[in-house]
Amino acid sequence: MDSKLIIEVSSLKKTYTIGSKMLHALDGVSFNVKEGIVFGLLGPNGAGKTTTIKILTTLTKPDSGSCIIAGFDLFKEPRAIKRLIGVVPQENNLDRELTAKENLLIYGMLHKVKNLSASIDEKLSMVGLTDRKDSMVSQFSGGMQRRLLLARALLPEPKILFLDEPTIGLDPQIRRQLWDVIRKTKIEGRTVMLTTHYIEEAEALCDTVAIMSQGNIIALDSPDNLKRLAGEYVVDAIDETGRLTQYMYKTHEDALQRAREIQNGAKVRRSNLEDAFVKLTGKRPE
Amino acid sequence: MTFKDCPNWYPIFLREMLMFRRKLIKMGYLFSAMIVPVIYLATFGLGLGKSVRIEGTDYLTYLIPGLVAMSSMTNSYTWVATALNLNRIYFKTFQIFVQAPVSPFSIMIGQVLAGMVKGLFASLLILTVGFIASGTLYFTPLFFVTLLINCFMFASLGVITGMMTSSHEDTSTYNNFFIIPMAFFSGTFFPIDRIPEGLKALVYIFPLTHTNILMRKDYLDLSGIISLIIIISYATLFFVIGSRLIRQYSE
Numbered sequence: 112m113d114s115k116l117i118i119e120v121s122s123l124k125k126t127y128t129i130g131s132k133m134l135h136a137l138d139g140v141s142f143n144v145k146e147g148i149v150f151g152l153l154g155p156n157g158a159g160k161t162t163t164i165k166i167l168t169t170l171t172k173p174d175s176g177s178c179i180i181a182g183f184d185l186f187k188e189p190r191a192i193k194r195l196i197g198v199v200p201q202e203n204n205l206d207r208e209l210t211a212k213e214n215l216l217i218y219g220m221l222h223k224v225k226n227l228s229a230s231i232d233e234k235l236s237m238v239g240l241t242d243r244k245d246s247m248v249s250q251f252s253g254g255m256q257r258r259l260l261l262a263r264a265l266l267p268e269p270k271i272l273f274l275d276e277p278t279i280g281l282d283p284q285i286r287r288q289l290w291d292v293i294r295k296t297k298i299e300g301r302t303v304m305l306t307t308h309y310i311e312e313a314e315a316l317c318d319t320v321a322i323m324s325q326g327n328i329i330a331l332d333s334p335d336n337l338k339r340l341a342g343e344y345v346v347d348a349i350d351e352t353g354r355l356t357q358y359m360y361k362t363h364e365d366a367l368q369r370a371r372e373i374q375n376g377a378k379v380r381r382s383n384l385e386d387a388f389v390k391l392t393g394k395r396p397e
Numbered sequence: 398m399t400f401k402d403c404p405n406w407y408p409i410f411l412r413e414m415l416m417f418r419r420k421l422i423k424m425g426y427l428f429s430a431m432i433v434p435v436i437y438l439a440t441f442g443l444g445l446g447k448s449v450r451i452e453g454t455d456y457l458t459y460l461i462p463g464l465v466a467m468s469s470m471t472n473s474y475t476w477v478a479t480a481l482n483l484n485r486i487y488f489k490t491f492q493i494f495v496q497a498p499v500s501p502f503s504i505m506i507g508q509v510l511a512g513m514v515k516g517l518f519a520s521l522l523i524l525t526v527g528f529i530a531s532g533t534l535y536f537t538p539l540f541f542v543t544l545l546i547n548c549f550m551f552a553s554l555g556v557i558t559g560m561m562t563s564s565h566e567d568t569s570t571y572n573n574f575f576i577i578p579m580a581f582f583s584g585t586f587f588p589i590d591r592i593p594e595g596l597k598a599l600v601y602i603f604p605l606t607h608t609n610i611l612m613r614k615d616y617l618d619l620s621g622i623i624s625l626i627i628i629i630s631y632a633t634l635f636f637v638i639g640s641r642l643i644r645q646y647s648e
Contacts (some may be wrong), residue, residue, distance in 0.1 A: 204488065204493060206490055221408045
């Protein structure tokens with residue numbers, strides 16, 4: 112894999128003032144993203160994932176820090192970066208009073224897309240919305256709107272695709288369809304950066320995962336290495352009240368030994384990313 | 398489609414026009430847009446009608462340019478302020494402009510031109526209704542130039558309000574405190590000479606006062622030149638502030 116860095120973030124800080132309180136959304140976040148990978152930001156609500164994405168996509172100005180994207184300084188050359196990125200936001204920002212095709216037309220014109228008409232048809236076909244291109248977006252289901260957002264973000268053929276909770280609230284079938292599109296995006300050579308609440312999504316898609324908590328990155332590695340970091344084997348023990356307690360071990364033998372000692376019986380299994388997440392953040396994913 | 402070479406402001410303008418066209422197709426919108434000028438003309442114009450004479454002309458003829466000034470102001474301003482506020486806070490559609498490789502200046506131009514079209518459309522309705530009611534069509538080159546500047550000025554002010562307000566209710570507050578008083582005290586319904594001396598200074602600060610002065614002139618004299626300089630200055634100031642607010646935008 113090409114080891115060239117496409118995103119270099121250093122000491123990013125952002126504080127919001129809400130009433131008389133100061134909320135430190137980002138408290139000195141630093142990380143790098145290699146070109147051509149799927150990079151995931153995982154963390155509980157309020158960890159700073161969306162703020163990070165908003166800063167990297169020029170929507171939010173940070174208090175301090177530096178960020179280089181594809182060799183351009185985000186704060187000195189934002190327009191150069193805007194030409195290279197596509198964004199799927201967490202909140203649907205499609206124009207509901209326009210048709211699917213009109214939404215893509217306006218976006219494509221803003222981004223100076225070549226052969227716009229053909230590109231619109233191609234992207235609508237990619238997400239399975241060709242027969243709904245002249246329908247008003249207000250008539251679309253949640254899943255169709257998410258697919259259209261993805262088609263819109265890919266219309267300018269971006270070098271980097273940012274996805275903020277791309278499959279939130281979707282049923283499993285639609286979610287997997289979107290995963291296929293994201294995987295195809297990576298195969299085409301694009302870098303993908305996504306935030307997600309869904310551990311399985313991070314595990315299925317991401318080459319590298321950064322776990323965020325309270326405005327900081329507390330762990331950054333491949334999903335396999337993060338699992339190893341937390342312990343490769345888990346003992347699930349249920350007590351008399353029905354409460355689940357989990358113990359994590361580096362070796363299978365240690366886990367088996369612990370399971371035998373538990374009177375009510377316990378199960379030994381391999382750890383997953385959720386176990387690593389819980390161990391590192393102290394919180395269960397929503 | 399060959400949209401690659403279109404100016405950067407054009408997609409922003411086109412988006413507004415696509416939505417505006419869809420509203421126009423619904424006849425209910427057209428009737429509701431016409432109802433306000435018809436009410437003003439019926440109550441003030443036809444009510445006082447030909448019996449009252451102001452500045453050597455009958456009241457209906459006096460009223461029509463004032464109504465055009467007022468209506469072009471409220472429509473250019475309100476459409477932009479409301480849409481921008483909603484698109485920024487509720488629908489989040491403003492994000493796609495901020496994240497696109499276009500300058501804040503282009504976003505400003507697109508928004509202001511769209512507001513101008515809506516103001517000009519409302520003015521056309523007033524002129525049409527006025528023509529049907531009075532039988533005279535009020536139109537001079539100075540009137541037309543002033544109308545364009547007025548729409549530009551208040552669409553730019555609409556951007557300022559749309560960018561500054563933190564909720565939809567705030568937009569209504571600005572409307573109640575600034576736009577409505579300006580609509581009634583700037584020489585729309587009666588000459589400024591009849592306003593008490595103490596209030597005149599305030600009235601002359603209102604940009605709409607100078608629009609009304611210019612719209613009722615047949616040619617540009619010295620006082621007209623002063624009013625023209627004042628509205629051009631206001632328009633420039635509002636445009637620069639609006640562009641700056643877009644540049645400073647951060648969520």
